[in-house]
Amino acid sequence: MSDVAAGLAAVRSHIAQAAVAAGRAVDAVTLVAVSKTHPAEAVKEAIAAGHRVFGENRVQEAAAKFPALKAACPGLELHLIGPLQTNKVRDAVALFDVIETIDRPKLARVVAEEMLRSGRRPRVLVQVNIGREAQKAGIDPDQADALIAVCRRQYALPLVGLMCIPPAEADPAPYFRLLAEIAGRNQLDVLSMGMSGDYAVAVGLGATHVRVGTAIFGHRDVP
Ligand SMILES: *Cc1c(COP(=O)(O)O)cnc(C)c1O
Numbered sequence: 644m645s646d647v648a649a650g651l652a653a654v655r656s657h658i659a660q661a662a663v664a665a666g667r668a669v670d671a672v673t674l675v676a677v678s679k680t681h682p683a684e685a686v687k688e689a690i691a692a693g694h695r696v697f698g699e700n701r702v703q704e705a706a707a708k709f710p711a712l713k714a715a716c717p718g719l720e721l722h723l724i725g726p727l728q729t730n731k732v733r734d735a736v737a738l739f740d741v742i743e744t745i746d747r748p749k750l751a752r753v754v755a756e757e758m759l760r761s762g763r764r765p766r767v768l769v770q771v772n773i774g775r776e777a778q779k780a781g782i783d784p785d786q787a788d789a790l791i792a793v794c795r796r797q798y799a800l801p802l803v804g805l806m807c808i809p810p811a812e813a814d815p816a817p818y819f820r821l822l823a824e825i826a827g828r829n830q831l832d833v834l835s836m837g838m839s840g841d842y843a844v845a846v847g848l849g850a851t852h853v854r855v856g857t858a859i860f861g862h863r864d865v866p
Contacts, residue, residue, distance in 0.1 A: 647685055648692035650859040651676065656840070658853065661846035672846050675722050675835070677856030680863040683708050689859070690716050696832035698854050699745075700725025702735050709738060711814045724806070724835075724854055726780045736763050743768040743806040743835050746782045748793050755765045755798035766803045766834055769794065773824060775816040781807065784821060789827050804833025804851070819848040 644652070650854040651674075659669045678686050686687060686697060686708070690855045695718050699705035705721065705847055709739050713719050724740040735742060738758045745767050758764050769790055771782030787805070794800040805826045809818035819836050837845025837853035845853055859865070 645688045645692070647688035647860060649696055650861070651689060651692050654855050654858050657731055657843055658846055661843040664849045667846070667849075672850060673852045675852050675854045676726070676836075676859050677724065677854050677858060678708075679704065679725075681860045683712060685714055687862050690719070694722045696722070698722040698724040698856075702731040702738070704737055706734055711842070712790075720807075722835075722854075724856060727754075732757050733761075736765060739765050741766045741768065741803075744770045744780065745794060745800070746772075746780055748771045748789075748790065748797075750792045751790070751798050751800060755800055755804070758800075764801050766801045767832075768804045768806045768833060769793070769802065770806045770820060773807035773822055774813065776810055779808065784825065787825050788829060791831070804831045804835060806835035806852075808838070809836075809841070816845055816848060819845050819850070822850045 650741055654674060658672050662669045662672055662716040673697050677696055679700045689804055709721055712866060716858045717799045719725050722734040722743055723735055724743050727744050732753045742765050760802055770781040771784055771787050772779050773784060775783060794802045805822055807822045809815040820832035822836055833851050834849055835852040839855050839858040842855055
């Protein structure tokens with residue numbers, strides 16, 4: 644078994660344990676394998692191990708790596724999990740199947756316009772800056788309901804859920820609970836929360852998607 648296949652198997656097994664412990668169905672949680680900074684070869688190993696859902700945080704890097712992988716593997720699903728600038732929206736809508744990082748009305752508008760222009764409709768999530776950190780992307784939790792309403796009513800975006808990255812050094816549980824609460828009161832089903840260090844906690848608190856890089860692909864050389 645390759646290191647990537649072993650990493651995937653270990654993470655899948657931990658997700659299953661956390662789901663069972665929480666009384667949730669194991670298949671209620673989708674593992675998004677975060678392949679940023681890792682070469683296409685690593686993604687191919689994951690594909691060979693049966694994995695199909697991947698996450699990248701930079702449009703340019705994903706555009707260099709994934710078109711060939713997608714052509715070779717039709718069931719592949721690619722998530723954008725990093726900040727999106729409006730000048731990259733055209734490439735992002737063309738390449739990604741899910742855009743997890745809608746965090747401002749202007750971005751929602753530009754993405755909606757590009758969907759109309761191109762005819763492609765990747766599903767979208769609103770990213771919430773759940774710890775209200777100055778350096779982090781995402782909409783403030785107090786403004787999340789309003790942005791969700793704008794995405795739906797003003798721009799008719801295919802909005803399915805919310806995404807967050809809790810503060811690095813804190814207990815993530817209260818932040819995951821807050822994200823679940825915002826999603827619940829807005830009837831949003833998808834909760835993208837949990838990374839290598841805290842995905843089991845996230846699964847216990849309702850994550851439908853966990854975004855795991857290091858625990859599958861190993862440490863990243865480039866930040
Ligand atoms: C890099 C990244 C991840 C994966 O982080 P790991 O700690 O390597 O699992 C998850 N979510 C986002 C938004 C990321 O940028």
